[in-house]
Every structure is written in C-alpha cells, then in structure tokens.
Amino acid sequence: MKRFGLKGKRKxxxxxxxxxxxxxxxxxxxxxxxVYPGAFDPVTNGHLDLIKRGLRLFDHxxxxxxxxPNKHPFFSIDERLHFIHTAVNGLPGSLEVSTFDxxxxxxxKQTKACVVLRGLRAxxxxxxxxxxxxxxxxxxxxxxxxxxxxxxxxxxxxxxxxREVASYGGDITGLVPEVVRLAFQKxxxx
Ligand code: ADP
Numbered sequence: 001m002k003r004f005g006l007k008g009k010r011k012x013x014x015x016x017x018x019x020x021x022x023x024x025x026x027x028x029x030x031x032x033x034x035v036y037p038g039a040f041d042p043v044t045n046g047h048l049d050l051i052k053r054g055l056r057l058f059d060h061x062x063x064x065x066x067x068x069p070n071k072h073p074f075f076s077i078d079e080r081l082h083f084i085h086t087a088v089n090g091l092p093g094s095l096e097v098s099t100f101d102x103x104x105x106x107x108x109k110q111t112k113a114c115v116v117l118r119g120l121r122a123x124x125x126x127x128x129x130x131x132x133x134x135x136x137x138x139x140x141x142x143x144x145x146x147x148x149x150x151x152x153x154x155x156x157x158x159x160x161x162x163r164e165v166a167s168y169g170g171d172i173t174g175l176v177p178e179v180v181r182l183a184f185q186k187x188x189x190x
Contacts, residue, residue, distance in 0.1 A: 031059035035064050035104075036116075036117040039065065077099055114142065114144070
C-alpha cells in the first residue's frame with residue numbers, strides 16, 4: 001500500500017476505500033436529520049447556543065417542543081413555538097420548528113431522524129440524560145443521542161431558573177431572546 005509522509009516524522013497509511021466494508025446505499029442517500037427535543041418553556045439563549053452548534057453538524061435540524069399539557073407548562077405550546085420561530089429566524093442552515101406528543105422514538109421514525117441532540121450543562125444533567133438515552137435506545141436502536149455542551153456563560157442557564165428570576169421581576173436580558181423577555185414583561189403587567 002502506498003505511503004506518504006507528513007511534515008513531521010509520522011507516516012500515515014493511505015486508506016484504500018475499496019477495502020472498507022461497503023456502506024449501505026440507504027445510509028449514503030439519507031441526510032443526517034437530527035431532532036432536538038425539549039420543553040423549551042421558554043427557549044433560552046442556552047438552547048439557542050445548542051441549536052447553532054447542531055446546525056453546523058447536521059444536514060437538517062428539527063427543534064421539537066414537547067406538547068404534554070399534563071406537565072402544565074408555563075407558556076402554551078403556541079407561545080413556545082412562536083418564541084422558537086422568532087429566535088431562530090435568520091440562522092443559517094436547514095432548520096425546522098415542530099412539536100410532538102408521542103414517544104420520542106416514534107417521532108424519530110416519523111421524521112426519519114437518526115440523531116437526537118441533547119444538551120449537557122453541569123454534572124446534574126448527566127444521570128437523567130443517560131437514563132433517557134439508554135431507555136430510548138432500548139425502545140429503538142437505529143439512532144444515536146449526541147450530547148453537546150453550551151458556551152460556558154450558558155452552562156448554568158435553565159428555563160426553570162429564567163422563570164423563577166422573571167417571576168420576581170429580575171432582569172433576564174441576555175439570558176433569553178428578546179421576544180421571551182417581552183412576553184414575561186407582558187405577563188407581569190397583565
Ligand atoms: P427537557 O424537559 O426535555 O429537559 P428543556 O427545554 O429543559 O426540556 O431542555 C431540552 C434540552 O436542552 C435538554 O437536553 C437540556 O439539557 C438542554 N438544555 C437546556 N438548557 C440548556 C443550556 N443552557 N445549555 C445547553 N443545553 C441546555
């Protein structure tokens with residue numbers, strides 16, 4: 001097999017791709033579609049940070065807000081979708097905003113997604129995310145969960161924290177998109 005040198009001492013073997021196991025045509029044809037699921041109650045700049053990272057990595061990203069009224073979200077599903085739509089407007093890349101009210105694995109099958117994108121902030125996220133990822137894999141094997149870390153300034157930011165601060169009239173500028181900040185302001189003055 002032909003060898004070629006790098007600038008340093010190391011020599012790298014050139015890979016003859018005909019020797020590799022054949023990649024199924026289906027995999028080559030499919031775009032890498034990722035689903036970023038979450039409550040987004042409301043979307044924060046931490047979520048947005050992850051969306052931007054996801055857009056760089058995947059061919060198509062679906063930001064999917066869970067629609068489970070039993071969880072009594074602070075903002076309605078229409079409000080949450082509106083916030084996300086407004087916040088992602090103008091971002092480069094192939095992006096879709098949607099909602100689902102079924103098992104995540106069923107949603108993956110429907111959308112032909114092969115990746116679930118989730119965020120990891122502090123260590124406290126790990127156990128829950130680990131359980132969810134393995135449970136979902138147990139239900140359906142044909143996808144991978146990809147975890148990404150946000151910029152350090154968002155590492156401790158959560159929707160719940162934003163709701164708490166905003167409910168006492170605290171300043172949430174810089175933590176959420178402007179459309180969300182205004183929505184909290186409107187709620188307080190209603
Ligand atoms: P869920 O109830 O599904 O956790 P969230 O909207 O709270 O819904 O979070 C959705 C995903 O976004 C989760 O993977 C969560 O870890 C991630 N996430 C939330 N806030 C941040 C943040 N500040 N930085 C990075 N990831 C985040």
